[in-house]
């Protein structure tokens with residue numbers, strides 16, 4: 001199964017092979033500084049996410065290298081330093097394709113989150129953090 005996504009201007013096309021490893025919403029200060037809000041993330045093996053057309057730029061604001069379209073600036077995906085995965089910008093997916101399981105880095109959230117998903121203070125234990133949740 002290949003999912004095709006494009007930047008807003010259509011110059012860049014990306015193919016994603018297979019399904020997401022996990023999907024979540026990241027509230028870290030890095031994501032918020034770049035996006036102006038939390039980042040909806042669809043995490044895939046790095047080898048499954050390929051740029052098949054168009055020119056891209058990679059920049060790092062704080063710690064996370066992020067790839068965007070050179071022409072329109074659409075954010076395409078972010079790397080996770082030290083891990084062979086790419087976090088695709090789920091705004092580029094259809095709503096049916098983005099089913100986040102939890103929120104991470106809620107310690108930086110701009111306001112309390114009120115949905116029914118788990119609200120991890122930092123990163124869940126299954127990704128090397130702790131399962132501490134926010135007490136809003």
Ligand SMILES: [Zn+2]
Pocket residue numbers: 007008009010011012069070071072073074
């Ligand atoms: Zn573009």
Ligand SMILES: [Zn+2]
Pocket residue numbers: 026027028029030031032039105
């Ligand atoms: Zn983040």
